[in-house]
Amino acid sequence: MPDTVFFALEVMLNGLMAGVMYALVALGFVLIYKASGIFNYAQGVMALFAALTLVGLLDGQVPFSHLINAIFGTDVHHFPSGLRDLFAAGEGASGFTAMLGRILGILIPVLLTAAVMVVLAWAVQKLVFRHLVGQAPIILFMATIGLAYFLEGFGDLMWGSDIKALDVGLPKGINETLERVTNEAFGYGFFIDNLDIVAAIVAAILVVTLTLYSQYSRQGRALRAVADDHQAALSVGISLNYIWVLVWSIAGIVALVAGIMWGSKSGVQFSLSLIALKALPVLMLGGFTSIPGAIVGGLIIGMGEKLFEFFIGPLVGGATENWFAYVLALVFLVFRPQGLFGERIIERV
């Protein structure tokens, strides 16, 4: 086969991988929309906030240091040691101890960040959405816009606006094994980024875990009951507040995963919140209420936009990816408003 065909295949493969990254963000939207009917505009900012918190803990940054220094005239920025260094084994430690230290130095901050996201979920429910029960969806949506701006400013105040490198030990760069194997087989070495492979594995684990959780756990069944009919769920003793805190917590943890993946790719900076823009066409295509739909939608958008850029982009000046993603989503909205896997919208008179 000519190199152009292989290149097209390589572009397609990388498009699928990019789609997985979009799907990671879209998953958080789906979880909250499915359980509460709220389109959470703040999902991208939640990913940013989670990534900022994780870097802060890893590097031992003092939260609100700008504020503290401004009020008390101090000059504090970092603790003597970040959690990463705190668990790092000293010189002369055995290989196992060193490895354990490295794992704990990352795992503990990740778990603490997850805990912060749970606290955030509780606060959001307690301070905002509990007071908005029964309001029209547009009011709830507007509340999430307010939440997004609040959280962005809060993250800035807490951790600062400077760009931060995020290294949690994920492999990056070309997968040399795949390149070698494909080169030997086809005479064309395929490029796949190791980080994208990790993202695909993590996304697969997330989807399986979330599906199993919602199908077979007690809370998962309660969550589905609330999603189906709030009032019926309330009548059988399911606490709406508890379920909403639960689902916002899970969405927060999914945001953390997305924040880690995207933050490892581009550094943690405030533009990270814009990844939500990439999730919107995925949601329109896959459906707002389907977890597998988010993945399939992500794959279609990722692959489609890359192939379109490859085949059509050069004819129209390039940079077509965002345009294509939204146009494809628009076409789906026209012919299948609920998306590929969304629940069919039926209004009975």
Place this chain on the structure above:
Amino acid sequence: MRKTLTALALVMAGAVPALADIVVPNLSYRTGPFAANGIPYADGFADYFTLLNERDGGIGGEKIQVPECETAYNTEKGVECYEATKGTGAVVYNPLSTGITYQLIPKVTADGITLYTPGYGRTSSANGKVFANVFNYPANYWDGASIIIKNMLEQEGDSLEGKKIALIYHNSAYGKEPIATLQALAAKHSFELVEIPVDSPGQEQKSQWLQIRRDKPDYVIMYGWGVMNAVAIQEAVAIQYPMDHFYGIWWSGSENDVVPAGDAANGYKMISFHGTGADYPVYTDLKKYVYDAGKAAGDGSNPGNVLYSRGMYAAMVISEAIRKSQEIAGHAAVTPAEVRDGFEALDLTEARLAELGLPGFAQPIKATCDDHGGPGTAMIFQWDAATKKWNAVSDWLGADTEVIDPLVAADSAAFAAENAITERCN
């Protein structure tokens, strides 16, 4: 009620600059997706004026007020900031945004205020015959492209014939600026130019870098901003593109762009029209009068970095233009029109830069009625990941005026024709 109104009036009086002060609004962006770049620039800009106020009592005895207005790098907000502050006696604007600059050019021209856009904005505003109120010295986007090509020529034995050079650019008015210049240079030096646009903000660039991997260009030039830069450098690392063949314009060459890639960014090159680092004598005074006095604009982490240095450079040039305007006018409380005259008569010499504590930091500028673009010179710097420093790897290089000047003349002539502007300086 009267007491309340009196209190309110007092508060408002405190919120606006005193009438005798010279006002230089700082249209900054400390929030939003581009905050990481906006903050150090705004800090450098503010700290330099604070130094002048604290050490010298201002310029010519007039304190300089630098009220900040947040634009979030948003053009509409930038215009709002201009409208909100121009009535305070503002003499010059430096919005750090090409989009805002394009919107402000007709406004400042009508209002008689100066727009100073060092290294950004509308390139052809270097032509003072058409753009009376806009100054973009010491260098513009087209100079930058030309100087990068000149550095490549030096490395390739003065010939780029048959070479392939890729331009990866932000798909915006800013990113497209160098295309015409590079096309002209490609024709002159017989190299092939590959243009690769990236959708804003540029967080996902896989297809662009797969194209670069396939096409194997000899060099890559980047015109990016914000997250696009960091992602591009990481993608270049991922496809194992040689970093010393990858050049960024000055807006694609700050610590923010290389730090996320870690050690792998070692060797990346960028072009700058000023020096970097905190080794200049001016930092001794900044430390004494600004940082240690608790009057710094930021948290102390930025002094010496590329964007802080650039903000400080802009403030230094503005302050020298104000000083010149006072000299011409014969009084200290200069008007916006007099400050414009000061910009047009600016003569910033090497000796003066040394007096300011910035020896060798930048090249001299001698503005004239028709030359608002300055010397068009810059240096190439290379990132050393181990020491986390930019090291100069070239002397000051000048742009290819044979190519640039006709482009500036043609673009400014088109602007003059569109806006019925009669050329000055004849």
